[in-house]
Amino acid sequence: MIEASLDPLVTFDQNGIIMDVNAATVRVTGRTREELIGTPFADYFTKPEKASEGVMLVFETGEVRDYELVIKARDGSETIVAYNASVYKDETGQVVGAFAAARDITLSKRADQEIQNLQNYNRGLIEVSLDPLVTFNHEGIILDVNEATIKATGMERDELINTPFADYFTDPERAYKGAMEVFETGEVRDYELVMKAKDGTETIVSYNASVYKDQSGNVVGAFGAARDITESKRAEQEIRNLQRYNRGLIEASLDPLVTFDRNGIILDVNEAKIRITGRSREELIGTPFSDHFTDPDRAYKGAMKVFETGEVRDYELVMKAKDGAETIVSYNASVYKDQYGNVVGAFGAARDITESKRAEQEIQNLQRYNRGLIETSLDPLVTFDHEGIILDVNEATIKATGMERDELINTPFADYFTDPERAYKGAMEVFETGEVRDYELVMKSKDGTEAIVAYNASVYKDETGQVAGAFAAARDITERKNAEIALHEKKAELDLIFQIAADGMCVIDTDKNIIKVNKAFLRMVKMDEDEIIGKKCYEILGGDLCYSEECPLEKKKNGESFLECETIKKLSDGKEIPVILNAAKLEQNGKFVGIVEDFKDITERKLAEEEIQNLHRYNRGLIEVSLDPLITFDHNGIILDVNEATIQATGVSREELINTPFANYFTDPEKAHKGAMKVFELGEVRNYELVMKARDGTETIVAYNASVYRDQEENVVGAFAAARDITERKRSEHELEETIQKLEAYTNRINRLMKTTLEQITEEKSKGVILDVTGVPDDIEITQPLINIARYARQFGATCIITGIKREVEHELLELGAILAPITTERSLHDGLRYTIAIIDEN
Structure with a gap:
């Protein structure tokens, strides 16, 4: 029974010294049985002190449940385990040691890590956005914000969260109405508001918001993204509805068990083997073990290897069923011997063979015990x-x-x-x-x-x-x-294994009366043993299978098979528990007397699945709510995900974009790839200018902002990138540059004109100068330099007359700030010449 378990099992005395181990312990530590026995139990963990405390706790309380430790192997590999341990006693009732079983909880830890990674991913998505992002509930109360919202409002995150969304706008009533409209219609687009900051600064924004839902499709909140439309109103884009990532989990069935001889001929199989192959026991027994796999040669080689090495671990094969269905299995196999130590065959188990090996070991032990030892000597x-x-x-x-x-x-x-x-x-x-x-x-x-x-x-x-x-x-x-002592100890050991099993187990007779339960079952139903024993099974743990044709007891009673299944069981107080249910029949002297039911509580797994799905939905909402193209890519610059804005900007579908190089969608792929790699070198890139090219040839100048995101161990796993359309800004910069160049050219011409005019006045002693501005635009920036020339000419002793200025224009120039005095203005060049001649004649 000990060797049948894939879980590491160990017994130790009250000083924590190991007394016995199984093969699983030998494998997980990388040490032989002889090296382990007689050494401290705590020596094989990353935290020996914590392991020692757990040992002492067993003897103080009688048992320890779900005690987490990390086993360290000789080669340095580590395995996270949850230990369940309890004391065992001798025939006089004295505690002589403890029995401990380690359950590998690596998968549950991975689920925890995936949840943590997704949470980190969420925060990265929120913070990479250049626009203020906010989530709020049905009452309009803020649940979360990003750094852009903090900067826009001038408020800290703690000041914003749990306050009304509407409080941060000049028109709170309109802001609240918009927030409620999201829950009424599912989304709000281009909803204009004026955001007010702590320092009084106001910003015109266009809000786009949509609801997000939980696993059951119920609306639990809304995402809101504010785009500053003072400068970038042209860049508004529609947000699509949230999409769901469906990631299912593969349900494991009971482990197939098979025994075969030295020639690889099947000697016996269990019900799981029958179910998975779709063949009856009679069809399987006496046939080659290797015939039931897609690669018979490899299967036969694995079977023979068992007899060469004594065991085979994690040997992968693909099992084929009668209907053509294929199942990938990992076989663990070891030889078994007769009472003389001769190898007579081998056991093979696909994946988890804990329960079936226990049953097999118990049968083997009982057979050996029944045979007994022949008494040959005469009595003294x-x-x-x-x-x-x-x-x-x-x-x-x-x-x-x-x-x-x-x-x-x-x-x-x-x-x-x-x-x-x-x-x-x-x-x-x-x-x-x-x-x-x-x-x-x-x-x-x-x-x-x-x-x-x-x-x-x-x-x-x-x-x-x-x-x-x-x-x-x-x-x-x-x-x-x-x-007798061995039998007593073995029965105690079997009962101990039954009691410390992680799954809830109960024994039911043919009348549906519960006759035995283990401690895990008591914890699951939250009742005492005396409240359960003798009660009907459906009174303690009901469900849809009760009173139906799928009832495990009825199926087993009728000689039918019962497939392991996932179902919901109901406690007497109405609480529902999701479980994986399995059942095995009990016989005495060949007569059916009841069943053993095994309930694996999968509540935590279900909650983890639901949380992962909710986080995936939250991720999608954060990506899609952004008006800017958003992309995530890996260390090689390969696109992992995009939002709707990226699809619209490139004219390429999501399926075509994902798993392609990020750099392919720019006019300068080399620069784009260099920028992507720069993110991983520096941790972030800001305002990195590129020209995005769409499928139809359209080009858009964008400024990329990108930063890396990390997993739970702070390892960089990818990068977020957000592209801001700066086409209009670049066009404005170009126009401004052209205007400056024109003004510089005009200024140079005016300066040359002033120099030439003043030099001629000085050299020729001119008494009159006429500046004709007919056709010159009525702009003070252009006219004022000409007026200045006239004023300087007067200082050199010449009368300067400006012609070509209409009276109404003269008044407009005065209103614009032009200083005309003491300059004479005439409407036409003819009038200016006549006035100049008259002055000269007077002198």
Whole structure:
């Protein structure tokens, strides 16, 4: 039974010293049985002190449940396990040691890690967005925000969470109405609001929001993304409905068990093997083991390897069923021997063979016990007098004691036992009562050998009827006593395994009465044993299978098979527990007497599955709510996921984008790949400009912001990238540059004109200068330099007349801030010439 378990099993004494281990313990530690036995139990864990505390706790409380430790193997590998342990006692009721079973909980830890990774992924998705993101509930109360929201409002995260969403807008009533509209319609698009910050700053934003749901499809909250539309209103995009990632979990069935001989011929199979192959027991027995796999040569090689090495572990094969169905299995196999130690065959188990191996081991032990040991020696016979002095012995006594006849006669009968006082008392009891039956003693021989014997003695009389002595016959019961002790210990061990099993188990008779349960079952139903025993099974743990044709008891009673299945069981208080149910029939003397039901509580697994699915939905909502194209890629720059904005920007579907190079969607792939790799070198990249190219040839200038995201161990597993469309901004920058160049050219022309004009006035002593601005735009930036030329000319002694300015334009220039005094203006060049000639004539 111990060796049948794939879980590491170990027994240790009250000092924590290992007394026995099974093969699973040998494998997981990488040490032989001889290396383990006699060493401290705590030495084989990463935290010996915690392991020692667990050992002491077992003896203090009687048992330990789900005690987490990390086993360390000789090669350095580590295995996370949950230990269940309880004490065991000798026939006098004294605690002599403890039995411990380690359950590998690596998978559940992986589930915890996946949840943690998804939570990290969520935070990365929130924080990578350049837009403020917020989630709120049906009352409009904020549940979560990103860093952009903190910056936009000037509030800390703790100040924002659990406050009304509407409080951070200039029109709270309209903001609240918009939040409620999300839950009424499922989404809100382009909902304009004015966000107000702590310092009074106001920002016009366009909100896009949509609801997100739990596993049951119930709306539990809403995502809201605010796009600052002061500059980027042109970049608004529609958000699609949330999509679900469906990731199912593979349900394991019962483990197939098979035994085969040295030629690979099947000797026996279990019900699981019958179910998985679709063949009856008669069809399987006597056929080659290898015939039931897609690769018979490999299967045969594995079967033969068992006999060469003694065992095979984790040997992968593909099992094929009668209907063509294929199942990948991992076989664990080992040889088994007869009572003389000769290998007679091999056991093979696919995947978890804990329960079936236990049943197999129990059957094997009972068979060996039933065969017994043949008693070959004669019983020792002795006669002794009223004082217990030996009068005569037979040859069997001589052999049993190792003493000669002359050495035995006339010596005390009691001297040849380990407890002389008890032996003498038994001898005297014969004379008091006339006989003694099955009086147990331990006989010791000359060489120190001890034998447990059962004495039967009676008096014998002389011819006068007086008791003359006693005759005693000793039956050697050493092997029987050892067998009784072994059987008692084995039954105690089997009951202990039943009691410490991680799954809830109960035994039910043919009338559906519960007759036995284990501790896991009591914990599962939260009842005491005396409240359960004798009750109907459906009264304690009901469900859809009760009263139906699928009832395990009814199916087994009718000789039908019962396939392991996932179902919901209901407690008497109405609480529902998801379980994996399995059943095995019980027989006594070939008669069906009931079943054993096994309930694996999968509540935590279901909760983990639901949480993982909710996190996946939350991820999708965070990705899709962003108006900017969002992409995640791995260390090689291969796209892992995209949002709807990326699909619209590239004109390529999600299926076509995922698993393709990120750099393929830009006009300069080399620069794009370099930027992607730079993220992993630096941890982030900001405002990295690229030109995105769409399938139809459209090009969009974007600024990429990207950062890495990590798993639970802080290892970088990928990067988020968000692209902001900066096409309009780049166009504005180009126009501004052109305007500056034009102004610079105009300024240079004005400067040259001023220099030339003033030089001519100086050289030629000019008395009058006419500046004609007919056709020049009515712009103070253009006109003011010409007016300045006129003013400087006056300082050099020349009268300057500006012509071509209309009166209404003159008034507009004055209103714009142009200083015309003391400059003379005329409407036309003709008027300006006439005025200039008149001034010259006056002088």
